[in-house]
Amino acid sequence: MKGIPTVLITVSPEVSAQMRPPRALYPNGFMIGNSLGKPNMRELQLQVLRDALSLLTQDTRPGKIIMRDYPNYGEYHEPPG
Amino acid sequence: MSISRKCVPFTPFDGEIAKSTVALVTAGGVHLKDQDGFNIADELGDLTYRIIPEDVNAADLMVTHHHYDHSDADKDINVVFPIDVLRDLQQEGFIRGIARKHVGYMGYTMQLKAMYEGTAREIANEIDKGSRADVVVLTGG
Numbered sequence: 001m002k003g004i005p006t007v008l009i010t011v012s013p014e015v016s017a018q019m020r021p022p023r024a025l026y027p028n029g030f031m032i033g034n035s036l037g038k039p040n041m042r043e044l045q046l047q048v049l050r051d052a053l054s055l056l057t058q059d060t061r062p063g064k065i066i067m068r069d070y071p072n073y074g075e076y077h078e079p080p081g
Numbered sequence: 082m083s084i085s086r087k088c089v090p091f092t093p094f095d096g097e098i099a100k101s102t103v104a105l106v107t108a109g110g111v112h113l114k115d116q117d118g119f120n121i122a123d124e125l126g127d128l129t130y131r132i133i134p135e136d137v138n139a140a141d142l143m144v145t146h147h148h149y150d151h152s153d154a155d156k157d158i159n160v161v162f163p164i165d166v167l168r169d170l171q172q173e174g175f176i177r178g179i180a181r182k183h184v185g186y187m188g189y190t191m192q193l194k195a196m197y198e199g200t201a202r203e204i205a206n207e208i209d210k211g212s213r214a215d216v217v218v219l220t221g222g
Contacts, residue, residue: 003090004205004214004216004217005092005093005215005217006092006216006219007218007219008218008219008220008221009218009221010221011222012173015219019126021219022089022090022091022092031150033149033150033152033153035152035160035220035221035222036152036159036160036161036163036166036220037160038160040156042165045160045163046169049163049166049170050175052218053098053101053103053130053170053175053218054098056094056096056098057097057221062089
């Protein structure tokens with residue numbers, strides 16, 4: 001059995017750390033329910049998913065959660081109406 | 082498929098991301114609108130999962146989960162289940178393909194052993210058999 005490589009995007013890093021995920025990205029400050037960011041912020045969502053997938057080829061320590069900053073997460077505004 | 086209990090179940094990745102097919106597995110309670118929702122009435126949680134096909138229209142997906150605020154996912158499912166984001170990554174050549182099937186389950190349970198030894202293995206088997214995935218992206222809520 002070979003297994004399938006995984007990468008986790010977590011917004012609950014303390015909880016996820018208990019499970020010692022093989023690879024994990026924590027987008028710093030993202031709220032629960034916003035794993036990829038805010039609604040319709042596609043560029044931000046793309047950035048988070050690219051970063052998560054990129055962990056597959058980086059020399060990360062299994063069980064360690066990598067934190068990255070995404071300043072534009074805070075620029076979300078509720079669409080009017 | 083068995084899952085290691087004693088150490089981090091780390092599977093090395095020896096390929097290239099640009100040549101990989103990606104599956105999504107989310108604990109965010111995502112499912113098709115015409116599939117049964119998860120059982121949020123049971124205090125023990127729901128150990129079942131739903132298969133989401135590769136050609137799914139994001140508008141046909143919804144969330145049943147009562148342990149996180151999914152109002153943003155209700156507006157754009159991609160915040161917890163980035164299927165359209167994956168399609169964009171495929172379009173730009175960052176990944177090769179999108180797996181034939183993806184999985185949604187409700188990541189809340191008081192039956193941890195059953196989730197770990199039952200549901201998790203079943204989901205791994207679903208992905209292993211017939212999804213053509215080389216890698217899996219996991220998301221919570």
